[in-house]
């Protein structure tokens with residue numbers, strides 16, 4: 601008997617489980633390590649802006665402080681560093697400059713835009729005529745975070761490595777049961793696998809496949825993250841993650857030659873140095889039709905809950921919304937953000 605069963609140990613399950621541990625709430629977390637997880641391959645880029653119309657990312661001012669606070673707590677808990685802050689350089693076309701200047705003059709993005717400038721020559725990159733430089737940007741080494749937390753959960757006897765089949769989950773008056781485990785509630789955090797979860801309404805996800813590569817480039821500058829149509833993220837030892845693609849027509853976890861070609865074509869427009877491809881990954885982002893996370897307890901079955909829909913920005917969203925999710929589980933009357941409520945699909 602435990603209080604909560606969490607299914608899935610990607611970013612969503614990991615952050616929710618971390619909060620339960622922190623609050624000394626009994627739980628078990630089930631993960632099938634053979635089931636691919638977007639979190640284990642994602643680049644983990646942290647970027648507060650949406651470049652298209654140069655706006656702040658949804659709720660950035662609220663999400664950012666919680667994100668840095670939570671990850672630094674977890675770094676301390678695990679005695680490892682998985683967050684790296686690094687300035688991001690966004691090469692600009694001449695016609696972009698007035699909009700960037702306007703945003704700087706308006707003063708609403710002073711936390712995030714450091715400056716616009718020109719003529720930047722970085723080792724291994726083609727000369728950048730105009731650019732914007734961003735602050736509070738960086739990356740989260742998600743693979744390290746997820747696997748270190750898996751080790752931590754194992755040590756504390758929270759983790760069950762198994763594949764959960766929906767048909768094996770049963771409900772009685774007050775409890776939910778799976779194999780020999782019983783709990784007050786089960787929370788699904790299975791990433792894109794929950795797009796086909798028979799226990800919840802269908803057709804709310806609009807999944808996005810993504811591919812990225814890792815390269816080694818001995819003479820490429822490692823001081824900044826470059827972001828123009830794709831990102832070039834230094835990860836140390838002359839290694840860089842380069843990504844990502846957005847594909848909506850074919851949803852699977854297979855790497856493709858087209859995906860690789862798309863990335864290499866864009867990369868070659870940005871850099872002029874030799875490199876070797878070390879890795880190529882593909883995964884599926886749990887993106888929702890209205891682009892908002894999904895949090896909630898099932899209105900017709902209060903033993904059933906979901907925390908999902910972290911989409912393209914899981915690193916920013918998971919810390920804040922895992923806290924809201926736990927508050928909701930502990931007190932179902934808690935008012936959470938309207939836009940993320942599971943109720944919107946009923």
Ligand SMILES: Cc1cc2nc3c(=O)[nH]c(=O)nc-3n(C[C@H](O)[C@H](O)[C@H](O)COP(=O)(O)OP(=O)(O)OC[C@H]3O[C@@H](n4cnc5c(N)ncnc54)[C@H](O)[C@@H]3O)c2cc1C
Nearest residue numbers: 608609610611612632638639644645764791810883914915
């Ligand atoms: C190519 C790519 C690049 C990305 N880049 C970024 C980025 O730069 N920045 C950013 O913020 N976000 C990025 N994302 C998005 C980010 O990865 C997601 O928002 C986030 O990882 C989703 O986490 P999740 O826990 O919901 O899902 P997942 O990470 O997919 O986790 C699902 C979990 O459920 C488990 N599971 C599934 N089915 C079962 C079952 N039946 N039984 C037991 N366990 C099960 C899986 O093993 C896994 O542990 C990227 C995604 C992709 C694909």
